[in-house]
Amino acid sequence: MIWMMIFFPLLGAFLNGLVFRKAPKGVSHAIAVGAMLASFACAVTLFMEMMAAGGEAKVIHGIPWISAGGFSAPFNLILDRLSGLMILVVTGIGSLIHIYAGGYMHEEERTSRFFSYLNLFVFMMLLLVLGDNMLVMFVGWEGVGLCSYLLIGYWFQDDANAAAGMKAFIVNRIGDIGFLLGIFLTFKHFGTVSFSELREMVGSGALDAVKLGAVGWITLCLFIGACGKSAQLPLYVWLPDAMAGPTPVSALIHAATMVTAGIYMMTRVNFLYYLAPSTLQVVAIVGGLTAFFAATIALVQNDIKKVLAYSTVSQLGYMVMACGVGAFDAGVFHLLTHACFKALLFLGAGSVIVAMHHKQDMRDMGGLSKYMPITHIVFLIGVLAIIGFPGLAGFFSKDEILWKSFTGGGPVLWGVGAVTAGLTSFYMVRLLCLTFYGPNRSDHHTREHLHETPAMMWAPLVVLAILSATIGYLGVPEVLGGHNVFHHYMEPVLMMPAQVSEHWESLSAHHSHEFEMGLMGASVAIMFVASGLAVSLYARGPAAVLDNWAKKFHGAYEALSNKYWIDEIYDSWIVQPLHDMSEFLWAIVDVRVVDGLVNGVGQVCNLAAGLASFRMTGSVHRHGMVLVMGLVVLLVVLVV
């Protein structure tokens, strides 16, 4: 069953990519969606079976894969509560996005290539989340990176798109080096890269000081990998550019699934992270900074997808921060809710973009609620979910993270998170107002063609909206009278050492329920204030007061709208020197020195041959004469 689930998307990719390449759009779409739905059905069955069996982790033995000396990495899969959840997210939300993509790609001539990549991505993602050892995970990890590259540059006729794809790929390679080093170190010190074996080893408590020391480096290396994939500082730069791809790709790969791989991977090896408190500290700080940093950039972006991209970076920062304070379950919970509402927001933005004839600038939108009522309603739900409106998904997951960051990380981290929540509310409400409310600012031609999208596109949105509204109730905290089902669901996955869990107990016991309520109230208040501010400024389109602000805080505004010049700094400090060095290596070392040496040897030979070649007259008689004269000389020498 589990193999079937994995191979359905691969089969879909195979059929679309190699067999039915020239098929009409409808056929490509049907193949891809069929593969996804079959895979989703398998995932649900597997999940049910696993939960019926008590939710125990199960290793599914596959073929022996790599075996060399003392090293072996069989192609085993692991199905436990964590990967069970992930396969539901990947195949479930993936199916919805596949259905939607049929509508979004309607104007394309052929879509077999697109759906082939998309299915291949799902296959790789399933490998990533199901791999029982780091190498299988790495195969999936690289595979999703490849599909991401292919899909960002899907419209590769435009150079900018191709460049964005390459940027994503190359920046991810930097993270991958960290991941690889982590794998090597793990093997060096533990002799295995299998998650279940590592877990047993750590669980038995038989770690000496050397191994404990190595754990710090291993976790740090793995975190660098997670930084690349999950777009954390300083490697986040590829994600905003990745918006060059078709919008369903942004929703599936760059919001719901692939970018959460880093959080998934850290949660998978949470038992190692718990042994490395200093790494956890780094993780928490990086996550918090990323959340805040990306949210500030999102404030002033005008491209609807760019806002969502920076928002994704920011939300990923939240998840990483949760992992950093040891609350991996909260991180995964936010991953789950974020997958729902961010996919919804991206797909909603996609519908808007289609209706606007592929214009993405929000300054040209406005008043779309009149033309696209269904999209408007579901988008509104998505926005309320992400800003943490009480009762919707984002409220529960974000609040869980904020509470854990207060107890586990301290008031400063909580403050960063809370301010970020305020910024999130501001830019999301700004996006909502600029897009759906106020006067319509598009040109006459575009306005005439504004219309609601077909059912193939809005139906998945409705499903996602329902999920965004309700999925939060999986994790109602105890302070609100819930049982935090999700926390208990994840408990067997996490493996805290005794002293860490005791530390946690004391931290939580230290704060009263009233205090937790107070913090929750504070973040909700921040949310309302920020949203109110955004509504008052943007409800009637961009207000004049904003221009004054932009002039008044000129420096800050410039910094934000230029994304802190990070891309320019990377360009001048890293890319340009590399480029110059490559140019030096090419023009001087390669062309002059290496080629010069090789060509020089050839030229010397040529010259010497030219000197000697006057002897080569080509006359048979001359040659015969020389032969005879030689013979005569030989005879004379021999006889005399």
Add this chain to the structure above:
Amino acid sequence: MIPVENYFLLASFVFLCGLSGVMFRRNLIMVLMSIELMLNAVNIVFVAASRQLAQVDGQIMVLFVITVAACEAAVGLAMVIALFRRYGTVNTEFLRLLRG
């Protein structure tokens, strides 16, 4: 009985005739004929020596040389014909493919 030295002198003369023909004739057919002369000079030496030493080996060797000469002539003439077809001449002045 003719002394064996006379045979050797005759053979040397014939051989030198052949050798000079190979070296100085420009026509490839003449060159081939000169090679035949050289081979036959060797044959004379073989036969003379065979009789002088009263051994039959030399005469056997002559039979081999005649066979090889026949083969050589066949192959050589075939090549000359091929050359003529290709270049329209069998004059070695104009066949200088190995010139450096």
